[in-house]
Amino acid sequence: KQHKKGLMQQLFPAEGETTPRLRFPEFREAGAWEVKRLGEVCCFLKGKGLPKTAITPHGVAPCIHYGELFTDYGEVIRDTKSYTDSTNNCVKSEEEDVLMPTSDVTPNGLAKASCIKEKGVVLGGDILIIRANKQLAFGEFLSRYIRYKEQDVLRYVSGTTVFHLYSSSISKLKIALPELEEQQKIAHCLSSLDEVIGLESHKLDALKNLKKGLMQQLFPQEVA
Structure with a gap:
């Protein structure tokens, strides 16, 4: 990491x-990168509804509750973890949308950005949807770049008790x-590194479990 x-x-x-x-x-x-405002290359939407009570294990549609952006997802969302039957009058994702939570009790949580790779996922309220002009910006590049620029993002957070991020x-x-091709190259490079980190994390977890089991056998059990 x-x-x-x-x-x-x-990078x-x-x-x-x-x-x-x-x-x-x-x-x-290729020359220097071109400086833009995020609003010059993206449009902004807002998720809608989807309380936790609407999430069900066997729902008909994949969904994301805004709280999951803090705990369950990183810079890229390839597989959604929740489902819902609440699909009326909802807002759904497009491929390469960038999602950010819009409210939290601490400001730092609002600097999280996740690029969703799946189309048609129901997006709940308190989710800011950043939809890039695909001729100018690659969603996965943006999500990683926004996280990298955490301190800059925090300057746009407002509030005292509950903090908010507005489009x-x-x-x-x-x-x-940079040009779109270079954005994609950077994003794919970091994705490959994430895969390696994931594999190494699984190996580490397996070794920790092995050590725990070994210690249970090497040391005497509690004597009554």
């Missing part, structure tokens, strides 16, 4: 810069964009 963090610091431009330190060979002569505010976020 530390390696991934260091890699992102090289995305530093504060005030428009060229990253590390570029893939085919893009080294009218986050639309002003400055982002530096």
Whole structure:
């Protein structure tokens, strides 16, 4: 994970810069990234409804409750975990939408962004949907970049007791964009690294369980 963090610091431009330190060979002569406001390359929608009581294990449609963005999903959503039967008058995802929670009791949680790869997922209330112009921006690149720019995002959070993130505010976020092909290359590179991290995490969990079982056999059980 530390390696991934260091890699992102090289793949995305530093504060005030428009060229990253590390570029893939085919893009080294491509020039600086173009600075845009998020609102110049995206439109914004809002999820609707979907209380927790509407989530059921055997529902007819996949869904995402806004609270799951804090706990269940990372920078990319490939498989949804919840289902619902509440599909009337709902808002559904398009492929490569970027989802952000819009309210929380702490501001830091609102700097989370997740790119959903699946079309037709029911999106609940308190979810901000960032839908990119596909000719200009790649959703997965945006979700990773927004998370990388956490401190910049937090400047657009408002509130004192309950904190909020509004589309009218986050639309002003400055982002530096390369050509679409380079965005996709960066996103795919980080996805490959995520897969390696996931495999290593499973191995680590298996080793921890092995150690726990071994200790139960190596040390005496409680004596009455």
